[in-house]
């Protein structure tokens with residue numbers, strides 16, 4: 001399987017360990033990654049789409065065209081990038097007047113949106129193309145943890161642009177975590193937003209952080225030993241957010257946060273340094289000690 | 292006698308075409324709202340703030356243009372889409388909020404923090420650009436110091452910048468080209 005690897009912003013520029021983990025894990029899953037040279041911000045859906053739709057569409061289209069030129073579907077590790085690119089791709093494929101408008105802009109750069117590729121999230125590819133049974137067979141080091149699974153909003157919603165079993169009680173990510181030997185613990189308001197999206201983290205950091213705090217409390221009360229998420233922005237919100245909460249209110253959650261690709265990497269037997277886990281704000285040591 | 296001025300909505304203050312405008316900007320189904328409040332009850336942001344999704348939609352339907360577009364609450368939605376999935380009338384409340392934000396931005400109500408993030412995309416191609424600390428971290432992990440994005444390919448960055456000029460986004464976010 002070949003995919004155009006869309007990096008986005010948070011992963012390469014704040015958590016490159018997630019990028020590295022993907023580059024190390026992909027071969028084991030028989031995924032070949034092609035770099036999308038010159039790609040930009042997706043651009044961030046909640047922010048840019050709400051300011052100026054035609055700019056959002058044109059910049060997203062420019063990214064999509066890079067993958068079209070490579071001739072492969074896009075794979076992403078961030079729900080924001082996924083939501084933005086998937087939605088823009090759908091709009092441009094189905095709405096000819098918007099497509100014409102965007103192509104008029106891209107024409108000057110010898111680019112054209114053709115609508116020849118799809119946008120996939122990494123966990124979607126693992127679940128659909130590799131499947132949990134095969135995944136179990138690849139596990140070298142079973143991970144026996146109580147995990148708080150954080151789906152993140154834009155992996156699932158809005159359903160008008162994607163097919164999802166359920167947005168209220170989805171199971172696939174829990175299955176992907178449990179296939180690696182862990183238990184996905186139920187916790188209160190599991191499907192609630194992490195608080196980072198829609199530009200709220202930038203405009204109203206206290207409100208944003210308070211949402212993360214509420215979720216962290218619920219995760220802790222459920223006995224979670226770590227948080228696993230497929231979204232780079234949820235990852236940042238919970239990892240660095242715990243430091244902000246400590247600084248503001250003295251409350252220390254100390255729950256390590258792993259991106260699903262890093263969690264999978266550990267189960268595949270990769271060293272934690274090769275997965276960039278040492279660069280998290282909340283030390284990952286409790287997880288490593290229990291391996 | 293005390294006049295309950297603040298609670299009185301005067302007909303002549305209402306902009307009757309406002310809901311139509313909102314519909315045109317991408318929230319076609321705003322008129323379907325029956326004010327059931329499912330959106331407010333679903334909202335993680337409203338749980339801890341005075342932001343009320345149902346109320347915002349009511350005000351928009353009434354035609355309280357300035358009040359709606361200048362409200363700070365408009366920026367408290369995290370676009371979690373929970374209300375959109377649950378609304379029994381298919382109003383797509385999140386899309387209403389996005390449309391209102393588009394109109395608010397045009398009317399000059401964009402927040403400085405959002406202008407700043409937008410400026411980063413114009414300047415670097417990334418809303419979250421690489422920094423010194425991260426360059427070092429990347430190198431220590433055996434990755435290229437700058438990712439293979441607009442950070443490495445200057446021509447690509449120029450394309451991004453030209454696009455924002457063509458669409459007028461640079462002006463909208465008051466970006467200063469040096």
Ligand code: SF4
Pocket residue numbers: 323324325326327328329330331344345348374377378379380381382383384
């Ligand atoms: S859930 Fe839908 S119908 Fe009910 S108040 Fe909100 S927007 Fe209106």
Ligand code: SF4
Pocket residue numbers: 330333334335336337344367368369370371372373374375384385388
């Ligand atoms: S999409 Fe916005 S308004 Fe709707 S529930 Fe989520 S945060 Fe609240």
